[in-house]
Amino acid sequence: MTVAKVLSALALAALTACADSEPQYLLEPAPSKLRVNSVVRTVLVRTVSLPTYAADQKIAVQGENGEVLASDFGLWADEPERATTLIISRNLNTMTSARVAPEPWPLPEPPKGVIDIRIETFIATKANTFQMSGQYFMGSETPDPIDNFDDPDKPPRILPAPLSDKARVFDIRVALPVNSAAAIATAQATALTTLSEQIARDLSTR
Numbered sequence: 025m026t027v028a029k030v031l032s033a034l035a036l037a038a039l040t041a042c043a044d045s046e047p048q049y050l051l052e053p054a055p056s057k058l059r060v061n062s063v064v065r066t067v068l069v070r071t072v073s074l075p076t077y078a079a080d081q082k083i084a085v086q087g088e089n090g091e092v093l094a095s096d097f098g099l100w101a102d103e104p105e106r107a108t109t110l111i112i113s114r115n116l117n118t119m120t121s122a123r124v125a126p127e128p129w130p131l132p133e134p135p136k137g138v139i140d141i142r143i144e145t146f147i148a149t150k151a152n153t154f155q156m157s158g159q160y161f162m163g164s165e166t167p168d169p170i171d172n173f174d175d176p177d178k179p180p181r182i183l184p185a186p187l188s189d190k191a192r193v194f195d196i197r198v199a200l201p202v203n204s205a206a207a208i209a210t211a212q213a214t215a216l217t218t219l220s221e222q223i224a225r226d227l228s229t230r
Contacts, residue, residue: 047098049083049205051107053114054213058221060228062122064164064187067227068135069116069126072108078146079105083205085148092147097205108216112141115220120227137164137187139223146212153197154211160223163189188230194219 077084081103082094100107109126116124122137129135143158164187196218198211 047205048101049098049209050101051104051111051209051212053111054210054217056115056119056217056221058119058224060120060224062120062137062224062227063230064122064136064227066131066133066135067116067120067122067124067137067139068129069109069113069124070138070140071127072105072112073142074105074108074146075144078143079103083208085203085208086150088150090150095205097208108143111213111216112220112223115217116224116227119220119224122227137162137227141219141223148200148203148208148211152200152203154200154208154215155195155197156212156215156219157193157195159191159193160219161189161191162223162226163187184230186230187227190226192222192226194222 077092080094081099083097083100084092085095085097087093113124113126116122116139123131125131125135139160139162141158141160143156145155145157147155149155164185196215198214198218200207200211
């Protein structure tokens with residue numbers, strides 16, 4: 025092995041050891057009392073899209089001049105996009121009558137509704153709040169027309185989609201009295217529950 029390869033391996037080992045020594049924090053769901061009946065029985069939640077800084081395992085915060093900084097708080101214990109997707113799926117399973125799952129879809133029956141969440145801002149701000157803003161979309165495929173066998177001259181009956189297409193904008197802010205990893209995790213969970221409640225209410229109406 026060459027000297028360059030040895031040095032490269034040592035550098036990688038040092039970085040790994042450094043990362044392993046950083047504290048890691050879980051993102052856990054915040055409770056909600058909301059319970060609604062969904063207009064569809066099964067719902068797929070696509071993997072949540074996060075900004076690049078929020079998708080990183082390093083916990084990011086906003087600096088005094090508005091810049092995004094990697095904090096020295098530590099790391100998220102799970103990949104942020106996976107964690108947020110699983111929490112929203114779990115929340116919707118609890119809040120609604122639908123069976124909700126993240127992609128890839130795990131159940132034999134195809135989902136009747138689909139939710140796509142795209143988060144634009146997901147950060148502890150300099151204003152001592154946690155801000156989560158973005159858009160979400162939901163809908164379902166229109167069923168195939170039903171032929172009228174009693175009267176073939178009549179056109180097929182068109183059925184409406186069980187869940188009409190919706191596009192919503194959200195901007196959720198949660199007070200952050202202490203700037204710490206634990207406080208940020210709690211505020212994130214609260215924001216995700218608030219978003220889940222908004223989505224659940226949309227699932228309850230055509």
